[in-house]
Amino acid sequence: MNDNNSCTSVFLIGVGGQGILLASAILSQAAMLCGCDVKTNEVHGMAQRGGTVIAQVRYGKKVYSPLVTEGSARVLCSFEAAEALRAAHYLAPDGLAVVNQYQIIPVSVSSGMATYPEHVEELLKKQFPRLCYFDATQKAIEIGNPRTANVVLLGALSKGLELEESVWEEAIRKTVKPQFIEINLKAFAAGRATVQ
Amino acid sequence: MKELLSGNEAIARGAYEAGVRVAVGYPGTPSTEILENVQRYKDKIYCEWSPNEKVAFETAAGACLTGARSIVTMKHVGLNVAADPLMTLTYVGTEGGFVAIVADDPGMHSSQNEQDTRNYARFAKIPILEPSDSEEARDFLVTGLDISEKFKTPVILRTTTRVSHSRSLVELKERIEHVPQGFKKNPPQYVPIPAWARPMRQRVEKRLLALTEESSNSPLNRIEWGERQLGIIAVGIAYQYAKEIFPEASILKLGWCYPYPDKLIREFAAGVKRLLVVEELDDFVEEHVKALGIPCDGKNIVPNIGELSPLRLMEIRAKIEGTAIPEHKPIKDASLLPPRPPVLCPSCPHRSIFAALGRFDVVVTGDIGCYSLGVSAPLNRMDTILCMGGGISMAHGMKIAGETKRVVGIVGDSTFFHSGITGLLDIGYNKSAPVIIVADNRITAMTGHQDNPGSGKTLMGDSAYQASITDFAKACGIKRIFTIDPHNFNAMVALLKESFETPEPTVIIALSPCVVDDRSALRPALKIDPTICKHCKMCLKVGCPAIESMDNTIKINPLLCGGCKLCQQICKFGAIS
Structure with a gap:
């Protein structure tokens, strides 16, 4: 069973500190500006201490569950390369996967208790027929602030959604602090340009 | 104006709109952001972090006896600490509205157990309200304060992690002031020495009967008739999942499940062929439905451990219909991933x-x-x-x-x-x-x-x-x-x-x-000198996320390192500076 027809689900995953909650806030704002009902869910508390962080956004005419049903997300966006695999089962078969090439090595790997998968790109290509895999962190550095990688990714994932292009700028202006609006608009445009 | 608020933000907004004067609590995930957001209204609401939940509960109890609308916030295990004042405030009663907001954590996202707070409501013989989204979280707090004042009873507002930490749209309203009348001396009302506690005990039972009537008539509980083949009693956030997965079914939505709305439950059960109770954690409602002599499905097919989700409900639907249970497990390659449990931060x-x-x-x-x-x-x-x-x-x-x-x-x-x-x-x-x-x-x-x-x-x-x-x-x-x-x-x-x-x-x-x-307290990042490093890996044994090691190289990530120098003191070769 897939998502009910009137709802769009987006699943974001990454590691604590990558700005996932801001990306989720901008996306929610954009959906609201389009007149949609919106529900989101975020992970707080213990998991934020270096752990996997998840944000889920659902919008449409009427949204009931704030949680995305496995196998139904229109877009899966992973802020870290390999983490995309952890949430792959949330993506709909024809959904778009936007994945940052940036890798974050967890303590479990550094202390020799676990390994980081070797051929991440191959695994991703095998898993996701519609994959947008690029180094959003590098793009953000080129733009002038590595912390805007989240909005670069948001720009890319916006291509997988049907929200009007014009609402994104307003959503960014309404959500980020005034001094960061311009750089985030640049970041968004750079991300959006990576998806054909 | 509509705003996208988390359940916790909405509760704080409710406290403001309902004219709450005193809001106290002790932090605990997933309840913490309630008071953090009440703080935005500090010119109208006195708020504090108390040393623990018992002190917070007693503080709010004292405040409410002056007639001030008062709330106290905590996570589920916090109510264990505050259980002592709870069990007697239920006798003493309230003057200004008193709502204890208790956030449960089904699935134990950030907790050491997953106890079901609804049992406390029955134990203390007081109402418990369970919102299913942010708008309800705000509204139910306001209603809870009204119920508290009308029936002179403490009320529990129970959220869960997914209610507290999900965002949905809330129509904001203006604040309505409730001016406290001050404490009025009345020892037989407020002093439960045995001679006065016995009549209080009688009053608690009478109140419970009146509340049972009220909960059947409350808009917090409602029947949404659909097809009559299957009727679902859905409690708290389970309602949202039920609407998603059983869009055609009749639903009895319970937002005020105790005292049980017997009349409404009987009416609903009589109108459907098969009855299913969907609630998170304990069989709190199901057990009562059965005690009423009404057969129903419940924990025989709904898990009593962990939280529910749309997928859990899809599995329940498959069990009812006898179809194949949907498989949506993490993909096989996900097992290649290193675990990412929470860890102490760099420089902690x-x-x-x-x-x-x-x-x-x-x-x-x-x-x-x-x-x-x-x-x-x-x-x-x-x-x-x-x-x-x-x-x-x-x-x-x-x-x-x-x-x-x-x-x-x-x-x-x-x-x-x-x-x-x-x-x-x-x-x-x-x-x-x-x-x-x-x-x-x-x-x-x-x-x-x-x-x-x-x-x-x-x-x-x-x-x-x-x-x-x-x-x-x-x-x-x-x-x-x-x-x-x-x-x-x-x-x-x-x-x-x-x-x-x-x-x-x-x-x-x-x-x-x-x-x-x-x-x-942060200091410049440290570096490992690869010409001195002997790869003994002693520095890796402190589990610092800033020290990264892969393919036999060890380096310090300058974006993460906070310069605490623990690794420097542990390195026997002086390779870190």
Whole structure:
């Protein structure tokens, strides 16, 4: 069973500190500006201490569950390369996967208790027929602030959604602090340009 | 105007709109953001972080007896601490509206157990309300205050993690003031000495009958007729999942499940062929439906462990319809991923405590806070956890039972004030000799940096007296008291060694600020000199996320390192500077 027809689900995953909650806030704002009902869910508390962080956004005419049903997300966006695999089962078969090439090595790997998968790109290509895999962190550095990688990714994932292009700028202006609006608009445009 | 609010933000907004005067609590995920957001209305609402939930509950109880609308917030296990005042406030009753907001954590995202708070409502014979989204969270608080005033009863508003931390649209309203009339002396009403407690006890039962009638007529409970083949009684957020997965079914939505709305349950059951109760955790409603003589499905097909989700409901639907259960497990390649459990942050002062304890063969009784993460590999230096304050008392218990190893009890600053002091008093009074380490970072860090009696600031933003842990320890009869900066690793090890050789109780206050809260405590990042590094991997044994190792290279990530120098002190070759 897939998502009910009137709802769009987006699943974001990454590691604590990558700005996932801001990306989720901008996306929610954009959906609201389009007149949609919106529900989101975020992970707080213990998991934020270096752990996997998840944000889920659902919008449409009427949204009931704030949680995305496995196998139904229109877009899966992973802020870290390999983490995309952890949430792959949330993506709909024809959904778009936007994945940052940036890798974050967890303590479990550094202390020799676990390994980081070797051929991440191959695994991703095998898993996701519609994959947008690029180094959003590098793009953000080129733009002038590595912390805007989240909005670069948001720009890319916006291509997988049907929200009007014009609402994104307003959503960014309404959500980020005034001094960061311009750089985030640049970041968004750079991300959006990576998806054909 | 509609705003996208989390359940916790919506509850804070509800407190503002309902004319609440006093809002108190103790931090605990997933409840913490309620008071943090009430703070935005501090010109209208007095708010505070109390030392623990019992104190908070009693504070709100006192406030409500002056006629002030009052709320108290906590997580589910916090209500265990506040159960004593709860069980008698139910007799004494309320004047101004009193709502205890208790956030459950099905699935144990950030908790040590997953108890179902609804059982407390039945235990205390008081109403419990369960919102299913943010708008309801706001509305139900307002209704709860009205019910409290109308029936002179405390009310519990129960959220769950997914209600507290999900966002949905809320139409904002204006504040309606409720001016308190002041305390009016009336001992037979407020003093439960046995002679007066007995009539109070009678009143509680009468009130319960009246509330049962009220809950059947309340708009918080409603029937949404659909097809009559299947009727679902859906409680709290389970309603949202049921609407998603069983769009055609008839639904009895329960937002006020206790006292049970018997009339409504009977009416609904009579109107459907098959009845299913969908509720998270215990069979709280199901058991009662069966007691009414109504057959139903419930925990025979709905899990009673962990949280529900749309997928869980799809599985339940498949079981009812006898179709194949949908498979949506993580993909096979996900098993290649390294685990990412929460870890102590780079430069966390707690890390050094556990690294130092790793040098000794001792038993460590732990506590609830960031330092709980000391249990994880590669530190592996915590042996038990029970509850807040438990690290101190359990160390005492192990010593008096004759445990031959040295025993170390760990507590944080906030948990020391919460319920560690009484345990330490026991150690001083009944003479045992554990080593107690207070991991004192001057903030309640795990829940997101709330102030506490040691941090010198209140929730309202005023400066405050900084409670001294040393003075508390002295007053408890402890003579060996040390304050040390745990980042000084060798001194920490030496102090522990000396303390383990002394047959006296010791309190070590490991004092250093949380670097996430106090960025001024950060220092320039360190580097590993690859020409000196011998790859002995000793630095990796402290489990610092800033020290990255893959393919036989070890390096420090300059974006993560906070310059605490623990690794530098541990490196035997001087490769880190």
